[in-house]
Amino acid sequence: MxxxxxxxxxxxxxxxxxxxxxxxxxxxxxxxxxxxxxxxxxxxxxxxxxxxxxxxxxxxxxxxxxxxxxxxxxxSAGIDRPLRLTSTEATALLVALRSIVEMPGMVDPTAAQGAMAKIESAAGAAAFAQSARSDADRSTHDPGPAVVEDPSAATVRHALARSHALRLVYYSASRDAMSERVVDPIRIVLVDNHSYLQAWCRNAEGVRLFRFDRIDVATELDEPARPPAAAVEQPAALELFSDDPALPLARLKISAPYVWVLDHYPMNQVSLEADGSVEATMRFATLEWMSRLILGFGAGITVLDPPELVASLQERANAALSAYQDLEAV
CATH class of the missing domain: 1.10.10 (Arc Repressor Mutant, subunit A)
Structure with missing residues (x-):
């Protein structure tokens, strides 16, 4: 409140x-x-x-x-000019803008860099007096080289703004293959440090997520986007992964004390064992994100498939064990 x-x-x-x-x-x-x-x-x-x-x-x-x-x-009762940013607010805003500029498709880099220049100019030298005390802080103030937007990302943003359909040539990591499809853009979402286009795929007749760095070619079509109303109203959240076959599928064994996770994550129950454990499946965006999630449950969740996720967990577990043994040896 x-x-x-x-x-x-x-x-x-x-x-x-x-x-x-x-x-x-x-x-x-x-x-x-x-x-x-x-x-x-x-x-x-x-x-x-x-x-x-x-x-x-x-x-x-x-x-x-x-x-x-x-x-x-x-x-006006004396309120004649907008509030001014404090030094801390200006720095935080600049850091946030620089971070989002690096995410393909999220914003127009030229516009964002123009906004950063205006913020720096408006804040003035006093706003950055503290940051100028160290090389690290000076690098934060340094605008650095201009970010050049990927042509496919620019096309997707432009089509979304004009409510036009798109033809995509897209790399599917789960199938290791390129595909071509026509989609109706809905919105752009950011998940686990990756930007995605959420769109209605006419080929699959369903909502799909397309990771920007896997869009090989994007062509704006001269026809309006027409996603179904139900698709537009669908929230841009992790549950979108649950029915997207373009994303990898994990097969998990969840022990009885941890079956509550089924109510908190986009999982589909496959079977219920006699001991109360459950086998379930779950779509995921990246190995890094899924590995962190599973490791957080310790022995409560075991990964059965795919092999690359099993290998990622074993690698992280071995690294943690090695670090622990190094501490004991000190």
Whole structure:
């Protein structure tokens, strides 16, 4: 609750200077730019109308003239410019932007780098005085070389923005083969440090995830995307992996005390043994992520297949045992 209230407070404090800079803007245009619904915007304006300077008499309150067609600030109560980022906030925002720029398809690198330059310029030298004290911090401030976006990632983003269908030439790691298919883009999601296109695959007639670094060629088609309504409403979460045959499938043996994991992870029960243990299957995105997940359950979950996942777990277990033995020898 406190996080929602603090988020709304920050939004309210920035609305007044925004509308001063954009007098007469319509509610529809403002809500689109601000990333909120028209209803939320009107609720915020009604709230602002009752705020102002201490004393809270009619002459001290923020005064607005607003409707769906036009919004204007007639008295700002001194809130004439947007909030400024602190040094910590500016640095955190820059680090986040640099991280997301490295994820294919998530943002337009040129736009993100322009935003970073504006943040650095607005924050000024004082915001980075502390970071300039060490080489490591100076490297954080260094913008480095420009990131060139992969042409396929740019095509996917452009098609998604225009609601156009795509033809993909895609490498399927589970089948070790290339395939060509027409898809209707839904959204871009980030899972385990990999960006994916979530789309309705017309070939498979189902929602599928396409990892950006496995898209060999993307061609935007001159036809509208038409994913089924149920597919668009489907949440962009790990359960999407459960029915995606393009992803590797793990076969697991789950001991009786750990069968509760079936309710928390996208697993399909295959059989129930006499001792209460369960055999189940689960789709996964990467060996690294799946290995970390399984190791967290210790002896409670045993991997039966695929061999590469078994080998990954054995390698990690041997490395941990070796490190433990090295500590005992000290």
């Amino acid at each position: 406190s996080a929602r209230l603090s988020g709304r407070l920050a939004r309210l404090l920035n609305l007044v200077p925004y509308f001063i800079a954009n007098p007469g803007i319509s509610a529809a245009a403002a809500s689109a730019e601000l990333g909120v619904t028209s209803k939320q915007l009107m609720d915020d304006l009604n709230q602002l109308w009752m705020c102002g300077l201490p004393g809270y008499g009619p002459g001290d309150l923020i005064d607005l003239s607003f409707s769906e067609e036009s919004i204007e600030v007639t008295f």
